[in-house]
Amino acid sequence: MKSFSERVEIRGRSLWSRNAVKGVSLRGERLKRDGRKEWRQWNPRASKLGAALIKASETGLLPEPGSMCLYLGSGHGTSISHLHDHMCGAKNHLGGVIVAVDISSRCIRDMIRLSKARPGKVPVMADCRHTEHILPFLSKKVPWLFQDVSQSGQVEMFIEACNNFLAPNGTGLLSLKSASERDTQGAFDYAEKSLKDAGLTLIERIDLAGWEDQHVLFHVVC
Ligand SMILES: C[S@@+](CC[C@H](N)C(=O)[O-])C[C@H]1O[C@@H](n2cnc3c(N)ncnc32)[C@H](O)[C@@H]1O
Numbered sequence: 001m002k003s004f005s006e007r008v009e010i011r012g013r014s015l016w017s018r019n020a021v022k023g024v025s026l027r028g029e030r031l032k033r034d035g036r037k038e039w040r041q042w043n044p045r046a047s048k049l050g051a052a053l054i055k056a057s058e059t060g061l062l063p064e065p066g067s068m069c070l071y072l073g074s075g076h077g078t079s080i081s082h083l084h085d086h087m088c089g090a091k092n093h094l095g096g097v098i099v100a101v102d103i104s105s106r107c108i109r110d111m112i113r114l115s116k117a118r119p120g121k122v123p124v125m126a127d128c129r130h131t132e133h134i135l136p137f138l139s140k141k142v143p144w145l146f147q148d149v150s151q152s153g154q155v156e157m158f159i160e161a162c163n164n165f166l167a168p169n170g171t172g173l174l175s176l177k178s179a180s181e182r183d184t185q186g187a188f189d190y191a192e193k194s195l196k197d198a199g200l201t202l203i204e205r206i207d208l209a210g211w212e213d214q215h216v217l218f219h220v221v222c
Pocket residue numbers: 046047048049072073074075076077078079080101102103104107126127128129148149150151
């Protein structure tokens with residue numbers, strides 16, 4: 001068993017988070033009882049963050065429970081629900097805040113629905129290229145920022161977001177899909193060089209092959 005925190009573990013070959021809303025499975029994922037705890041299976045095929053946790057060699061991918069984080073490209077909230085298990089727990093007794101940004105009204109509608117049972121999530125409908133639309137939702141720079149937007153120009157967007165929102169020594173994670181970039185072949189090398197040139201320290205380049213082909217997750221520190 002590999003443990004990332006009291007609330008996220010790899011057991012056998014699968015990843016689990018401790019379910020903050022007992023008895024509720026969001027997308028049909030398995031639930032498992034363990035005494036008074038309930039664990040919810042975290043599918044790495046539906047979550048780049050989940051795949052990265054399984055494949056990473058370095059530690060430090062997850063934010064501190066009870067902290068504030070910024071998630072750009074929240075989608076329908078699959079990864080965020082597990083992040084919520086880890087950072088907030090039942091009824092947010094840990095006091096975490098997850099500011100979840102997406103450009104799609106459908107995604108944000110889903111997020112708002114899920115947020116009712118999971119306090120601590122703050123869904124924001126915005127284009128993450130517009131800093132001024134996100135700033136009002138952050139009381140300070142955040143120690144953890146994740147970006148997964150699958151659109152061209154992801155690297156520049158991420159560097160800009162780190163400059164604007166990430167606290168000194170904060171952790172930044174960029175999920176990069178090469179097929180979204182114009183230069184598919186050179187996308188990962190270009191990203192690595194750009195991140196270093198921008199003054200970010202590269203901790204690990206995690207190839208998600210096997211779970212999410214043509215995806216790399218870059219783990220940097222500001
Ligand atoms: C691959 S999905 C995210 C999946 C999600 N991270 C997960 O693991 O559950 C990419 C999301 O980025 C959003 N997106 C694309 N461009 C965006 C932008 N400029 N600003 C905010 N969201 C954007 C899309 O609407 C989509 O929901």
